[in-house]
């Protein structure tokens with residue numbers, strides 16, 4: 001599909017329609033947050049860290065609600081935010097093409113509208129899934145047509161709390177550092193936003209030339225004619241295995257801990273507006289039950305990704321094969337599993353991401369104060385689950401909560417709008433399906449807080465407001481014009 005020539009006029013027409021739709025809806029709403037200047041510096045109402053899908057929708061939603069003094073910062077170059085054109089290695093998205101994800105309920109902002117405008121209805125009908133790089137093109141377009149205030153090449157190095165209910169963000173841009181003042185900070189920092197890549201401790205001490213995590217840049221050309229191993233059975237493991245095979249790997253061993261590859265996509269399967277809006281209303285133990293069951297069932301890799309691997313006779317699927325030992329033997333590795341020993345030249349870990357605040361320098365000041373589920377909720381019997389225990393325990397607008405009340409009140413203004421929020425809010429802050437609903441919940445919470453905090457200014461405005469709607473000539477006082485009868 002991507003080889004078809006896009007119709008620029010079609011896209012321009014869609015943009016005109018979107019402009020009209022926004023005008024008809026009187027969007028964005030008028031700006032209403034009083035500007036603040038502190039020590040001669042203007043304060044940004046909301047800084048969003050990360051301009052991936054979540055950061056873009058959060059920004060669009062805040063703007064829709066009239067919060068326009070905001071910034072979206074991303075260390076990636078423009079058009080390279082998130083995984084899509086960096087380490088994502090699937091051909092198409094896993095999600096159905098029809099998902100309206102970031103569109104905020106606006107038909108002209110959907111991926112379908114973007115696609116059909118350029119390639120036509122017939123091509124849409126023939127399309128199986130959104131091609132991966134086209135999804136990135138869509139996010140680039142989304143940001144452009146909404147005029148979102150994104151700044152690329154800006155890394156947020158440190159977030160610090162001041163005593164006057166503001167944050168100082170230390171940012172680095174083009175080799176120089178400077179500071180920004182902000183009232184609220186939203187972490188839209190992605191799947192690894194509270195930690196990093198998870199790699200088993202087996203790799204400790206093993207030279208990096210022998211291994212990589214699936215989220216790292218990998219030169220697949222270098223794997224031609226080599227023996228490659230991949231650990232895991234998720235989507236990323238399959239896609240990395242496929243890339244190695246397509247690059248000409250001589251042999252590919254896929255080591256899967258389980259005795260079978262997960263086949264049923266549980267939580268997605270029961271997806272509905274009930275789950276989207278109702279999950280946050282569950283009691284803690286019910287939230288835990290739902291997600292413990294989901295995580296233990298695991299998410300299957302997409303069928304197309306598995307077929308992409310199994311199409312090669314060089315691919316060997318090893319089930320019930322956790323890696324017991326990994327050692328360097330001269331110029332290669334020896335992998336030991338309960339089923340045997342395997343020589344390989346390079347090993348890729350498709351083992352996902354972990355929460356570990358020690359890996360996020362920008363959060364160092366807050367790390368000791370952030371409350372996690374394990375700090376207050378004992379896992380129910382038979383449901384121990386490290387991933388859930390290490391989930392941040394969040395408030396109703398994705399804000400962090402304090403481990404010890406009163407120890408770090410600024411956490412109430414630091415919002416965690418990324419994947420680890422799932423146990424508190426459901427899947428509203430990472431994947432495509434309900435990202436607009438998540439951003440709506442986040443933005444409304446920030447709006448409420450900004451308004452309440454500025455109540456004295458708003459009340460002073462109320463008292464000072466004196467623009468009359470009536471001129472006083474619309475009626476007459478009956479007692480002045482008609483003398484009452486004696």
Ligand SMILES: Cc1cc2nc3c(=O)[nH]c(=O)nc-3n(C[C@H](O)[C@H](O)[C@H](O)COP(=O)(O)OP(=O)(O)OC[C@H]3O[C@@H](n4cnc5c(N)ncnc54)[C@H](O)[C@@H]3O)c2cc1C
Nearest residue numbers: 050052053054074075081082093094095156189190431432
């Ligand atoms: C390989 C892969 C495939 C996926 N496929 C699908 C799919 O098919 N369907 C689906 O629904 N979901 C999918 N997902 C899940 C999800 O949609 C993506 O992870 C998506 O990118 C989440 O968007 P995000 O904005 O939360 O994070 P990201 O897109 O990762 O964006 C986070 C951004 O934050 C920036 N950042 C982080 N820290 C800082 C900092 N300190 N300073 C400045 N910038 C910073 C990063 O540079 C990055 O651009 C996939 C995920 C992966 C990893």
